[in-house]
Amino acid sequence: MNVSARRLGSRILNDEIRRAEEDIIIEDCFGERYIGSCASSITITINGTPGNAMGAYLDGATIIVNGNVQDAVGDTMNDGKIIIHGNAGDALGYAMRGGKIYVKGDAGYRTGIHMKEYKDKRPVIVVGGSTGSFLGEYLAGGMIIVLGMESEACPVGDFTGTGMHGGLIFIRSSTPPANLPKQVTVSLADDLDMGSMNEYLMEYADTFGLSIDEILRKPFYRLAPNAKNPYKQLYTIY
Amino acid sequence: MREGMFRNPSGCAISGIFSKSGKRFSGRQIIESIAVMHERSNGLGGGFAAYGIYPEFKDHYAFHIFYDDIYAKRECEEFLEDHFDIVSFSQIPTRKLPEIKDTPLIWRYFLAPLPAKLADSQQDEGEYVIRCVFRINTGIKGAYVFSSGKNMGVFKAVGFPEDVGRFYRLEEYEGYCFTAHGRYPTNTPGWWGGAHPFALLDFSVVHNGEISSYDANRRTIEMYGYKCTLQTDTEVITYIIDYLHRKQGLDLKEICSVIAAPFWSVIATRPQKEREELEYLRCVFDTLLINGPFSIIVGFEGGMMALNDRLKLRSMVVGEKDDMVYVASEEAAIRVIQKDLDRVWSPKGGEGVIVTLEKGSA
Numbered sequence: 001m002n003v004s005a006r007r008l009g010s011r012i013l014n015d016e017i018r019r020a021e022e023d024i025i026i027e028d029c030f031g032e033r034y035i036g037s038c039a040s041s042i043t044i045t046i047n048g049t050p051g052n053a054m055g056a057y058l059d060g061a062t063i064i065v066n067g068n069v070q071d072a073v074g075d076t077m078n079d080g081k082i083i084i085h086g087n088a089g090d091a092l093g094y095a096m097r098g099g100k101i102y103v104k105g106d107a108g109y110r111t112g113i114h115m116k117e118y119k120d121k122r123p124v125i126v127v128g129g130s131t132g133s134f135l136g137e138y139l140a141g142g143m144i145i146v147l148g149m150e151s152e153a154c155p156v157g158d159f160t161g162t163g164m165h166g167g168l169i170f171i172r173s174s175t176p177p178a179n180l181p182k183q184v185t186v187s188l189a190d191d192l193d194m195g196s197m198n199e200y201l202m203e204y205a206d207t208f209g210l211s212i213d214e215i216l217r218k219p220f221y222r223l224a225p226n227a228k229n230p231y232k233q234l235y236t237i238y
Numbered sequence: 239m240r241e242g243m244f245r246n247p248s249g250c251a252i253s254g255i256f257s258k259s260g261k262r263f264s265g266r267q268i269i270e271s272i273a274v275m276h277e278r279s280n281g282l283g284g285g286f287a288a289y290g291i292y293p294e295f296k297d298h299y300a301f302h303i304f305y306d307d308i309y310a311k312r313e314c315e316e317f318l319e320d321h322f323d324i325v326s327f328s329q330i331p332t333r334k335l336p337e338i339k340d341t342p343l344i345w346r347y348f349l350a351p352l353p354a355k356l357a358d359s360q361q362d363e364g365e366y367v368i369r370c371v372f373r374i375n376t377g378i379k380g381a382y383v384f385s386s387g388k389n390m391g392v393f394k395a396v397g398f399p400e401d402v403g404r405f406y407r408l409e410e411y412e413g414y415c416f417t418a419h420g421r422y423p424t425n426t427p428g429w430w431g432g433a434h435p436f437a438l439l440d441f442s443v444v445h446n447g448e449i450s451s452y453d454a455n456r457r458t459i460e461m462y463g464y465k466c467t468l469q470t471d472t473e474v475i476t477y478i479i480d481y482l483h484r485k486q487g488l489d490l491k492e493i494c495s496v497i498a499a500p501f502w503s504v505i506a507t508r509p510q511k512e513r514e515e516l517e518y519l520r521c522v523f524d525t526l527l528i529n530g531p532f533s534i535i536v537g538f539e540g541g542m543m544a545l546n547d548r549l550k551l552r553s554m555v556v557g558e559k560d561d562m563v564y565v566a567s568e569e570a571a572i573r574v575i576q577k578d579l580d581r582v583w584s585p586k587g588g589e590g591v592i593v594t595l596e597k598g599s600a
Contacts, residue, residue, distance in 0.1 A: 010277070031274050031570025049570040051277075068582065070568050071553050089569070089584065090553055108584055109550045132550065132586065157586065158504060179503065 005029040005048065017044065026050075031070070036063050039080070052089075055082050058099060071108070074101050077123070083207055090132070096123040096142065100200070104208050105129045109157070110137055115167060117141025126204045133157030136223070139164040145197060147172045147204075147215060160184070161223050169223040170197060176221045185227075189220035250434075250446040251278035251399075251420040251567045252554075254535040255575070256542040259561040260595045262290055265408030267575045268416035271564075273400035274571045275420060278446075283421030283433035284402035285394025287442035287537045290413035292389050298325050298348040299367055299439075302385035302392055303374075304430055305343035310380030317378065321370050322349035330393075330406070337401040342430060346391070364439055364484055371438070372465050382431045387440030388539065394419075394433035402433075414595065415542050417535045419444035432468055436476040440539040443479065445472040446567055447532030447552045458525040471532075478526050479536060488519075490536075490543050494590035495519050497528040498548045535565055541594035550587030557582040563593045 001020060005013050006028040013032055017024060020042055026035065029048025036044045036054060039061035046054075046065045055063050056075040068086035075094045082101045090108035093101050098121040109132035112125050123142035128149050135156045136144050144167070148155025154173040161169060161184040170193065171177060176186045189197075197220070205212040253271040257263060265288060272284070292300055301318070305311040318324060327347040332338075351366050359366050371383045385392035390413075393406040399420040403409075408416075419434035435442040449455070449471040456466050456474055462485065464477040475497070482488045482496060496519050500508075505516045520527075531551030536543040544565040546554050557564040557572040557579040564572040569582060585591050 029570075030574045031568050033277060049568075049573045051568065051570060068569055070570065087582075087584075089555075090550065108553075109587070132584070134549075158501075178507065 001025070002027060005032045005035075005046075005050075010034065010051070017042075029067075036061060039063075055080070058082065060099075068105070074099070077101070078121070085208070087129070088127070092127075093123065093125045096125070097121055098123050100203075101125045102204050102207055103127045103129070107131045110134045111146075112136045112139060112142070112144045112169075114138040114140060115142040115144070117167065124200050126200055128204070128208065128210075130155035131157065133159050134162060135160045136164055136167070136169045137162050139169065139225075140166040142167045143170070143197070143200070144168075145170045145172075145200065145220075149210070149215075154178070161225075164223070165225050167225075168193075171221045171223065172215070172218050173221060174218060177223075180223070183226050184223050185225070187222050187224075189222040193220065193222050250422050251275035251571070252418065252444045252446045252533060252535050253566040253571050254415070254417040254444075254537070254542055254544065254564070256415045256563045256565075256593050257561055258563065258593060258596050260290070260414045261561065262412040262414055265403065265411050265413070265416055268418045269400050269403035269408060271566060271571045271575050272403070272418040272420055274574045275566070275568055276398065276400070278422060278567060279398055279420030280422045281398045282396060282423050283394070283419070284397055284399030285392060285419050285421075285433045285435055285444075286399075286403060286406070286408055287385075287390065287392050287415075287417045287435040287437060287444070288408070288411050288413040289390045289415040289440075289537055289539070291391055291411045292348070295326065295348040296389040298350055299386055299388055300391055301347045301349055301371075301383050302330065303345050303347070304382045304384060305345065306380030308343070310378060311343055311345065314374055314378050314381040317370075317374060318347060318349065320352075321355055322347075322351055324349055331410075332405050333407055335401060335405050338395055338397045338405045340396070340430075368438060368480075369463075372463075375467055376465055384431060385437050385442075387437060387442070390437075390440050390442070390537070390539070392435050392437045392442055394435065395430055396433060415537055417442065417444050417537045417542070419446075432470055434472055435537070436470075436472045438476050438480050439484075440537075441476060441480055441483070442537040443472055443476045443534055445475060445532055445534045446554075447471075447534075447547065448530055449474070449528050449532055450530035451528055454525050455528060472534075475528065475532075475534060478528070482523070482526065490541075490592050491590060492519060494543075494545055494588060496523045496526050498545055498588035498590075499527050500548060500588055533567065541592065543590050543592045544585065545590045546585060546587045548588040553584070555582060555584055556591050561596075565591070 010032040023043040026046045031051040033051035037056040040059040043062040058077040058080045060079045062081045071089040080099045084103045087105035088107040106129035107127045111131045126145045325348045330344045395402045532547045533552040533554040555569040558581045
């Protein structure tokens, strides 16, 4: 089913998506908000620039965007997959708690802010380019991978992992990120880490037609919460 | 009920279009751009600034004034005649729309300061004009000057921005730069003067966000003769920029380093010369640091600047196509008027994007 976002407008478009039982292709998308929020089964393909909070509360559906996305994509997403053949705005995967987001290009500030995990729910974000400052701010769970495929320098901004108290951040880079806060420890990723990323990196490479060898050509730095983290006793009981 | 009677936090949308070659284009595109971000406004304010629209009066100050009634108009015109040579004046053309209500009288004057008065005042021309603006806005009840620059004009009202644009027949103006604002104040009486842009001489500011340093900034700027009458943070930003540029002689890049200064921990990582300069600005103008979320577009004669707060708590996207530069709160608002961009990016927090007319252009 093909629909024109601009003609329908945000509200009717989202009603159509909620009623849809087959895959949908959305054309002429200019900032219509909340596309695919809570969707659980179908595949939604978007040609254009979807508005804020695309895929919020996504619950199993797949969203493919041919273009750039704006802010708060995958906000509180629970399950499913978002594939972006372009760049993402700020607060990508905000409070995400499950599912996967793959971005071919760059992502903005606060990528993965306050992502969390519980039992089998383990959210993953992979960004192919670079990210803005405050990557993984208040991170509580899940995995963020930044590849910096086009960057010579470390592909993240300042204050990475500020307030981080769970989860893992991996950064593909020849040098570790500067200006890390005290709650974060940095080390080179070991074989176990590489193993835990493998499934996602393979799928990422496959999705965007990249060579996995090229992705693995540079080392990955692993950022984890400091075991002596002062927050540990504050926010968790174990 | 007017602005200034209580605080006024806001969400908002901003957009700007600039032609580096100085090619003049109609106001139609900026309306289309800001309309895409309809959800970011709530109908309590919209407005535009347009540059290069009055080439026939380019050496005269164009005052746009709201009047509550004919008495305010008479009193204000008496004041204008006392201080300026009024070269031309007329009602600003508008279109009657059901969406735009409680319309004040809206007049436009092209003015030159009276030479004798200007000499008597012992001030430079800009300061003379600004003092006249403040005299009207604080001294003449029911009169409010909302635009006072040369070869530019502000057009604003209570309403959604796309309706405000149609109301002012913006498509009939041609300029090399337009900026726009859609307002989302959450607890405002919603008065016409409180809509954006805020302008002083040729500087205009549209602003998305809310600054938490408002009171510290206000106390500082009021020491230098500015009068904050509206309690909206954007008014303060406009005055800070005017003060730093016109009175302190800072360039725009330096102004960015004052109002959206990097953190001390970031300054410490910079090369020595840059570090010393940043430390100087941070120390001398510390009370003019603007804290809290903002993205702003500043219009000025021959240029446009876009800036995010240092934490980048608001979205802002820049796009380029040939000689055109676009800035908006959302990329969709650029794509809707220019699908095919040469480059599109989000500047970092505190990183001002400054564009100016190329040499030799109009």
